[in-house]
Amino acid sequence: MALVSPDNRGLRLATRYAVLTIIALIFCFPLVFMIMSSLKPSEQLLLDTASLRAFLPIGDISLDNYSAAFKRAPVGLFVFNSMLVTGVTVVLSLLICSMTAFSIVFLNWRGRDLVLSIILATLIVPFETIAIPMLLLASKLPWIGLDGFTTGWLNTYRVQIVPFIADGLTIYLFVQYFKDLPHELIEASRVEGASWGQIYRRIVMPLAGPVLATAAILKFLAMYNQYLWPLMVVQQEQYRPVMVGLQYFFQLNIAWGEIMAYLSLITVPVLAFYLFLQRAFIASIASTGVKG
Amino acid sequence: MKLFTLSAGAMALTAGMSGAAFAQTELTMWYHGAGNEVESQIINQIVSDFNASQSDWSVTLESFPQAAYNDSVTAGALAGNLPDILDVDGPNMPNWAWSGYMQPLQIDEAKIANFLPGTKGIWDGKLYSIGLWDAAxxxxxxxxxxxxxxxxxxxxxxxxxxxxxxxxxxxxxxxxxxxxxxxxxxxxxxxxxxxxxxxxxxxxxxxxxxxxxxxxxxxxxxxxxxxxxxxxxxxxxxxxxxxxxxxxxxxxxxxxxxxxxxxxxxxxxxxxxxxxxxxxxxxxxxxxxxxxxxGAASWQFGVSASSEHPDGASAFIEFALQDKYLAAFSNGIGLIPATPAAAAMTENYKEGGPLHGFFALSQAQGVLRPVTPxxxxxxxxxxxxxxxxxxxxxxxxxxxxxxxxxxxxxxxxxxxxx
CATH class of the missing domain: 3.40.190.10 (Periplasmic binding protein-like II)
Structure with missing residues (x-):
């Protein structure tokens, strides 16, 4: 008897799609809940949480929470600050970390294994343990700008960017990816007289699309979700990012509807960024899986 | 020549007026009310009124969301970046005073004699903070x-x-x-x-x-x-x-x-x-x-230990203790005004008001949480x-x-x- 008949193959396909659909719905539920809740008054929102109404646009639906959120906090400013800090950090991080990894993987210099080990060791150090020493350092760092020579980086964009440009995880991702590139390519380029800079720019980086996407997404999420560090180093509203801004909504009487509206608004850039890089991100994960 | 003299005189007058404005020493203030529009309006109004009321001091306000405020102050203290005036949740005051974040207030205590007991932040025998309201x-x-x-x-x-x-x-x-x-x-x-x-x-x-x-x-x-x-x-x-x-x-x-x-x-x-x-x-x-x-004690105003102008900071706090501001906060955010006179000026806490009982509760039953760092x-x-x-x-x-x-x-x- 055939194990796979046309009938049961169709059944299995249907079952597979049903399971996948359920899993997809489970992953979508939080987003749907957030968006639907952002359209409801707080009282209705809280009452609806006890039923499936929480996922449906029913009841007293309006955009009032969005206008109230903009009234309560400078949402646009916070999103701009986060996008600026995140964008600059991601770009610089991709550049610096890929160069570091390139140097470790392709350049033959003494001590590179030790350096890589030290970089990897930083992965096990929780940020919370170094936050206070970093704060003390940041409060005393010198700077030359339009105001001349100043001391202290507090209340600036750079204090939110510079400490996070290089990190062990991003370097590690690049190192792993570069190690799997065919070394014959590099050797052939050297034989042809290409400089290391040219190899980095014209050979390695054009092949690094998937790891660039992965590193960019991970860095983007880490930076966009920053809370503790900006809380410590930024006291002026003009530099506050979105996650600190979220606290504007936690008053004695919590405005849950406005919180959901704010969360919906600040999720848009994250979703857009992910969708933009989604194909390369999945390719990177898939290639990692194949290589085992 | 006459025109030149007039112009020079006008410039001197302008410079003199600007000088008077610049003569105000700047004081910085941190407050926990970001995100609360009504509260922000009232505190901004007090700052604006104070700055206009005298020529010695000018307060600049920076508001923080309440949920992030204490951590911000702790980080500010570590970085040596505290403002002149800050507000503090009553039960935290002894810790901040003991940790060296705050210094005693320089205000006439006779002016707060009729304040609700829970509004007075006293540690080690000294007044470190004073609240414009209490909660019950x-x-x-x-x-x-x-x-x-x-x-x-x-x-x-x-x-x-x-x-x-x-x-x-x-x-x-x-x-x-x-x-x-x-x-x-x-x-x-x-x-x-x-x-x-x-x-x-x-x-x-x-x-x-x-x-x-x-x-x-x-x-x-x-x-x-x-x-x-x-x-x-x-x-x-x-x-x-x-x-x-x-x-x-x-x-x-x-x-x-x-x-x-x-x-x-x-x-x-x-x-x-x-x-x-x-x-x-x-x-x-x-x-x-x-x-x-x-329980008693809510948010209170104090002066940071690093303030170089505790007299100016205290002058602002004393200015803010006027009954009209106590009543404005109460009407705005529903908290209990610190004095009977201010309570009488409010809709909710005046005699016969729907929340008058809370004022009496605060007076009669309020107990401070342990006054210790x-x-x-x-x-x-x-x-x-x-x-x-x-x-x-x-x-x-x-x-x-x-x-x-x-x-x-x-x-x-x-x-x-x-």
Whole structure:
């Protein structure tokens, strides 16, 4: 008897799609809940949480929470600050970390294994343990700008960017990816007289699309979700990012509807960024899986 | 030549006027009200009025969201970046003073003689902070519930005894009309626990710490009275009067939608209750044996230790203590104004106003949380112990462990200066 008949193959396909659909719905539920809740008054929102109404646009639906959120906090400013800090950090991080990894993987210099080990060791150090020493350092760092020579980086964009440009995880991702590139390519380029800079720019980086996407997404999420560090180093509203801004909504009487509206608004850039890089991100994960 | 003289004179006058404006020394101020539009408007108005009222000082305000404020101040202190004026939650003040974040206020204490006791932040015999308002907790219910259950309406002079309180809960439970007889607000974690529930422990005769020395919790938090409180507290949950674990939505809307017969809640939620019920009642705390108690002290203004202009900072705080500003805050955000005169200027707290009872409650039953730098740790220890007991932990063992933790912390910090 055939194990796979046309009938049961169709059944299995249907079952597979049903399971996948359920899993997809489970992953979508939080987003749907957030968006639907952002359209409801707080009282209705809280009452609806006890039923499936929480996922449906029913009841007293309006955009009032969005206008109230903009009234309560400078949402646009916070999103701009986060996008600026995140964008600059991601770009610089991709550049610096890929160069570091390139140097470790392709350049033959003494001590590179030790350096890589030290970089990897930083992965096990929780940020919370170094936050206070970093704060003390940041409060005393010198700077030359339009105001001349100043001391202290507090209340600036750079204090939110510079400490996070290089990190062990991003370097590690690049190192792993570069190690799997065919070394014959590099050797052939050297034989042809290409400089290391040219190899980095014209050979390695054009092949690094998937790891660039992965590193960019991970860095983007880490930076966009920053809370503790900006809380410590930024006291002026003009530099506050979105996650600190979220606290504007936690008053004695919590405005849950406005919180959901704010969360919906600040999720848009994250979703857009992910969708933009989604194909390369999945390719990177898939290639990692194949290589085992 | 005449034109030149006139022009020079005009320029000199302009420069002189600018000079007067620039002569104001700048003071910085941090405040916890970001995200609260009404509160921000009032504090901005006070700053604006102060800056216009004199020519010596100019205050610049930076507002923080309340949930992030304490961490911001701690980070600011570490980085040597504190402002001249800051506000502080009353029970945290001793810790900030002891940690060197704050310095005593330079204001005439005669001017705050008639302020509610909970608004005065006194540590080590010195006034470090002063509040424009206080907050209070009441046992919220409805006249129709009291009548239906056949209960006596308690008063400040004659609050419910423990037996009467338990009889009220029994009657509510037996009526079968409510999901639970009592809403204690266990969904609210953090400072709510010590603020709302340690007065119940004090009403039994116990306390978080022995206030005669502030060096030990032995006997206060694990003595007979504390154990009696623990058993009673656990019974509230074990016997189905209240929920040890509560959904946040139930806390926010439960009483106003009829899920509970009674709610232990603060004056900040009272306006919502009044909107839901026209027969809402705000009852005094029951006397559980050692007198009725509720928590006192809310946010207060102080001067940072690093301020080079404590006289200017104190001048601003003294300016802010005017009754009209106390009343404005009360009308704006519903808190209890610090003086009777200010209360009389408000809609809710004036004689006959719907929340007047809270002012009297604050005056008569308000008890400060332990006035010690160690309170910030003790509050968390108490919160954990109360939550554990509510969830069924052994009462004596839990309180003993809490005492050990508090004593270890006091020892580690050299007695916190007591």
């Amino acid at each position: 907790v009441a046992l919220v219910t409805r006249q129709s519930i009291i009548d239906e259950l056949g209960l006596r309406t308690p008063t400040l002079e004659q609050p419910w005894t423990q037996d009467e309180f338990m009889a009220a809960l029994d009657a509510a439970k037996a009526s079968g009309k409510y999901d639970f007889a009592l809403d204690l607000g266990t969904a609210w974690t953090g400072e709510w626990f010590p603020y709302a529930f340690s007065p119940l422990l004090q009403s039994f005769g116990g306390d978080i710490i022995d206030r005669s020395s502030y060096k030990s919790a032995e006997g206060a938090l694990n003595g007979d009275a504390a154990n009696a409180w623990g058993n009673w507290w656990q019974g509230l949950f074990a016997n189905g009067y209240a929920q040890a674990t509560q959904d946040g939505a139930d806390r926010d809307t439960g009483f106003n939608t009829g899920k509970y017969a009674f709610s232990w809640n603060g004056n900040w939620a009272a306006l919502g209750t009044l909107a839901a019920y026209d027969d809402a009642l705000f009852l005094p705390a029951p006397d559980l044996g050692n007198g009725p108690k509720i 160690g309170y910030v740790v003790q509050a968390k220890v108490f919160e954990k112990a109360a939550a554990d007991i509510a969830n069924g932990a052994d009462v004596a063992d839990t309180l003993d462990a809490a005492v050990d933790e508090i004593e270890a912390d006091i020892e580690k910090n050299g007695g916190y200066g007591h």
